[in-house]
Amino acid sequence: MAKKSRTTSQPTAPGEVGPRQPCPCGSGKRYKACHGSADGASAAYISRPFEGMPSECDVIALRELVPAATAPLTLKDSDRVVRLASLLPMAAPAMVRASGDVWLGLQVQHQYGDPARDLAAVLERALATEEPGIVGLTSAPGEGPRLQDLISNDTLDVTVHDGFGYWIDDVEDPDTSMQAALDQANGAASPTARLTSVDAAYWTDVGTKEHLRWIMPEPEDALLDALSRLHAAGEDSLVADSRLVGMFRAHGLLTPVWDLPLGTGAEALEKPTAAFATALADALADTSELTPAQRSARAGLANRQVTLR
Known part of the structure; x- marks a missing residue:
């Protein structure tokens, strides 16, 4: 019989960085060898450095x-x-x-x-x-x-x-x-535009497709719950054939990312994003337990996160 490993993998809580993940400081090292170690970095890592900064x-x-x-x-x-x-x-x-x-x-x-x-x-x-x-x-x-x-x-x-x-x-x-x-x-440089109907939402055209990247200030757990409610209900599409494909995590906040059909443009997103913001606020206010479908949606969204910093 093969020996069991003496080490066990500890689960990573939402918003935390795993020891083998890239350090969010941008050094290129694994977290355990950088800001996750006692002597791997010269300064303490600040998870949300721009908190309190205007905009x-x-x-x-x-x-x-x-x-x-x-x-x-x-x-x-x-x-x-x-x-x-x-x-x-x-x-x-x-x-x-x-x-x-x-x-x-x-x-x-x-x-x-x-x-x-x-x-x-x-x-x-x-x-x-x-x-x-x-x-x-x-x-x-x-x-x-x-x-x-x-x-x-x-x-x-x-x-x-x-x-x-x-x-x-x-x-x-x-x-x-x-x-x-x-x-x-x-x-x-990829063409980029900031939407005017909501805060911190940026359309970009990378040539092969278009994206909307929307930085949101809500706490990660609450935001994931709210997005999962909308995803399970089929209410997270902005325009025809658009799709919420995942999200970035950077400086303590999440940035949901939508794929958009080529030719969408920024102007066509103004009304849909405003409507989505209203639906998201309602979902954030819902504190009921997630349904099985919503929990499944949440797991899928959490697995499609990429930590930038």
Whole structure:
């Protein structure tokens, strides 16, 4: 008879990261060898770093999903112009422009456990820098304020751009190297639009199909229950031939993803998403026990989650 393994697999609770899963910090290591170990990371991993940030769901979208978008930030203790951007040239953490304006990038390479703290540290460093150029971090910033502590915005006014032209919109005469880098970046960006009828829902066309990716602020368990009720009732389709195919988990929130037929476009989603938001609110308010069909739907949805961070 074969020996039984001395190790047992412990179930992972909803919202938690398993020891063999990729660490949500983005290091590329397994969780047990990074933020899940006693000495595998220099800073504690923050599961929901942008909580309390105005337009938290949009910030996550710009950091993880949206190619080209910007939003102005208003500082509590300064009148400097600060522009939050999904991506800056060379994935720079921040840039001080010739005008003195500061551009702050969300899609960057460094990961020190708390991106909101990283952003604040980069912003403070950029505000203290007089010369134009790139500003970044080379080591963990240590204790200090987080981005939501430095700004006074109630909401973010997000502008989704057709491409990365905003990289040079303050340059009167861009040289050929700037234009070449811009053309290359634009060629890799998928067309994206932010819906206006609901918060933090983004349509995109990736060429072979279209998607709607909708970042939602509700707690994971409650949201999964509500989505499973709608799925079991056949009420989770947005337009004809659309399908809820799964969801991303990023920075403590879930992002349901729908596949859409080619040619759908963003405008056709406005009324259906508003109606779905109403149905979802009703489902969230339903605290009755899930039926067998709803539990089966929930298991299927939970199995189609992909953790980004």
